[in-house]
Amino acid sequence: MTNALLSSLKAAGRTALRTARLMIGFPDYDTYVRHRRAVHPDEDVMTYEEFFRERQASRYGVNGGKISRCC
16 A cells, blocks of 8 residues: 555544544543643543543533433
């Protein structure tokens, strides 16, 4: 494979993974980090583990949060 083709396949894979995560209600960590650094540069950025736990808690209504699931 050529480098250009390999790069295109990797980019397509990343896009497919990001899309699948969004479809199940799980935001992309890299997008979160870019947003925090651009919009809130003076605030801390959660680690991936903290981000994962916070998003999971939000999705399933832990501690009185809203439930954003279909069933």
